[in-house]
Amino acid sequence: QVQPVESGGGLVPPGDSLRLSCVASGRTFDDYGMAWFRQAPGKEREFVAAISYSGSTIKYSDSVKGRFTISRDNTKNTVSLQMNSLRLEDTAVYFCAGRDSIFDIAPTDAGQYPDWGQGTQVTVSS
Numbered sequence: 001q002v003q004p005v006e007s008g009g010g011l012v013p014p015g016d017s018l019r020l021s022c023v024a025s026g027r028t029f030d031d032y033g034m035a036w037f038r039q040a041p042g043k044e045r046e047f048v049a050a051i052s053y054s055g056s057t058i059k060y061s062d063s064v065k066g067r068f069t070i071s072r073d074n075t076k077n078t079v080s081l082q083m084n085s086l087r088l089e090d091t092a093v094y095f096c097a098g099r100d101s102i103f104d105i106a107p108t109d110a111g112q113y114p115d116w117g118q119g120t121q122v123t124v125s126s
Contacts, residue, residue, distance in 0.1 A: 001026050002115050005023050006120040011125060023077055031053055035097045037095045038094045038095065063089075097117070
């Protein structure tokens with residue numbers, strides 16, 4: 001089990017950028033696939049991006065593809081989400097999640113991730 005802790009959220013105008021970070025303490029981070037999800041007020045939690053434990057498999061939701069970039073640094077137990085060209089509809093609480101697996105995959109289903117952080121608020125507003 002890992003304990004993800006997110007940081008980097010904030011209030012930015014449309015078109016701006018933010019970089020979220022997630023530090024995952026606990027067991028061997030190298031064995032963990034990691035992902036970002038988000039939840040806007042009144043909406044269900046949705047998938048944003050995922051990266052396999054080796055970093056060889058990466059997936060994005062259609063809504064963020066080309067604007068967001070997920071990456072990981074296994075030497076620092078960190079996964080990051082670079083968010084560019086932010087839009088009003090990107091406003092949400094962003095959660096970091098992890099899963100221990102022998103398979104080097106990047107699931108997009110929240111139910112595949114047992115370990116979750118508390119979230120960090122991202123607000124895009126003019």
